[in-house]
Amino acid sequence: xxxxxxxxxxxxxxxxxxxxxxxxxxxxxxxxxxxxxxxxxxxxxxxxxxxxxxxxxxxxxxxxxxxxxxxxxxxxxxxxxxxxxxxxxxxxxxxxxxxxxxxxxxxxxxxxxxxxxxxxxxxxxxxxxxxxxx
Amino acid sequence: xxxxxxxxxxxxxxxxxxxxxxxxxxxxxxxxxxxxxxxxxxxxxxxxxxxxxxxxxxxxxxxxxxxxxxxxxxxxxxxxxxxxxxxxxxxxxxxxxxxxxxxxxxxxxxxxxxxxxxxxxxxxxxxxxxxxxx
Amino acid sequence: xxxxxxxxxxxxxxxxxxxxxxxxxxxxxxxxxxxxxxxxxxxxxxxxxxxxxxxxxxxxxxxxxxxxxxxxxxxxxxxxxxxxxxxxxxxxxxxxxxxxxxxxxxxxxxxxxxxxxxxxxxxxxxxxxxxxxx
Numbered sequence: 001x002x003x004x005x006x007x008x009x010x011x012x013x014x015x016x017x018x019x020x021x022x023x024x025x026x027x028x029x030x031x032x033x034x035x036x037x038x039x040x041x042x043x044x045x046x047x048x049x050x051x052x053x054x055x056x057x058x059x060x061x062x063x064x065x066x067x068x069x070x071x072x073x074x075x076x077x078x079x080x081x082x083x084x085x086x087x088x089x090x091x092x093x094x095x096x097x098x099x100x101x102x103x104x105x106x107x108x109x110x111x112x113x114x115x116x117x118x119x120x121x122x123x124x125x126x127x128x129x130x131x132x133x134x
Numbered sequence: 135x136x137x138x139x140x141x142x143x144x145x146x147x148x149x150x151x152x153x154x155x156x157x158x159x160x161x162x163x164x165x166x167x168x169x170x171x172x173x174x175x176x177x178x179x180x181x182x183x184x185x186x187x188x189x190x191x192x193x194x195x196x197x198x199x200x201x202x203x204x205x206x207x208x209x210x211x212x213x214x215x216x217x218x219x220x221x222x223x224x225x226x227x228x229x230x231x232x233x234x235x236x237x238x239x240x241x242x243x244x245x246x247x248x249x250x251x252x253x254x255x256x257x258x259x260x261x262x263x264x265x266x267x268x
Numbered sequence: 269x270x271x272x273x274x275x276x277x278x279x280x281x282x283x284x285x286x287x288x289x290x291x292x293x294x295x296x297x298x299x300x301x302x303x304x305x306x307x308x309x310x311x312x313x314x315x316x317x318x319x320x321x322x323x324x325x326x327x328x329x330x331x332x333x334x335x336x337x338x339x340x341x342x343x344x345x346x347x348x349x350x351x352x353x354x355x356x357x358x359x360x361x362x363x364x365x366x367x368x369x370x371x372x373x374x375x376x377x378x379x380x381x382x383x384x385x386x387x388x389x390x391x392x393x394x395x396x397x398x399x400x401x402x
Binding site: 001002037039040041042043068069075076077078079084085087088090091092094095096098127129131133 | 167168169182183184185188190191193194195198202226227228231232233234236241242243244245246267
């Protein structure tokens, strides 16, 4: 089965922990050994696995992406949202992640959590899609 | 089964929509629920899921990658093709993507398509390999 | 089954070929058709598929990442290791890769190998986790 849940974002750029929602879907799927694919059906948001201990890492990450891909330099894609840079950031971080499952649990490193990366918020109904394969 | 198809590229850097070829392989595989792994067996090309509505997004993306990784600064890897930057772009965007399948259809967001990213063309027989897992 | 092996790194940043260890796990799994997910449970290291012919490509890649994400500019994440940039590099290159398996062999392009990317070494027991799905 494919699982889906929503994420609400509050900022233009923001990093939101979705590990618990993903683990809940793994529990519901009752698959103890396999892989979980986490997929974001958006072109200005991403999913990324990163540090869960110091929230400053998230700020450094968003700042580094803004330094590399500034919002306010000229782009051809001109919309009301002015989100050309958001697309480029999403292409760099990526649309999906795969996590191994063993004993019914997501296998993450000690300092890893799964994050939704918003690059063009705030948005009220961002989606995350999951497939758990045994 | 593993599926393969070819892509011909015309420019040094270019973004080519391969969504239809991937969906055709999903149809042929007759797997209605699962995941599709799209893999590029090259070190100067990538696969990426991005915006399908405004082609200017593709130009902005290629321009941003060229700004971040210029072709004409000094590199150690010196070949006739002068493609050191192409390798670095490919490492940033990545070698594979995974898309969920439900009801026999690739599950893409409204504005998402699957793209072959050429970073060192033109080339006459770039390859895309697919595996559909039920 | 989930497979695991260790990697020892010697430098602050370093690229280490792990293709043989991954193929050994594929052999042990006795799965001839499927996919192999290669996962790094760290937040300052990555896995990447890239050029295996000219080692200068690896130096160019590490230099380009250092130019894009310098170690010595100000970051909020301040630890003894001064590894904020290492986290950002790992987010750009990614935590996992998927490779197709056919005839019991990893399907890699002629010039592709699978690499562990160390961004915060040296470390004595970096881990790589694998899942082979039929």
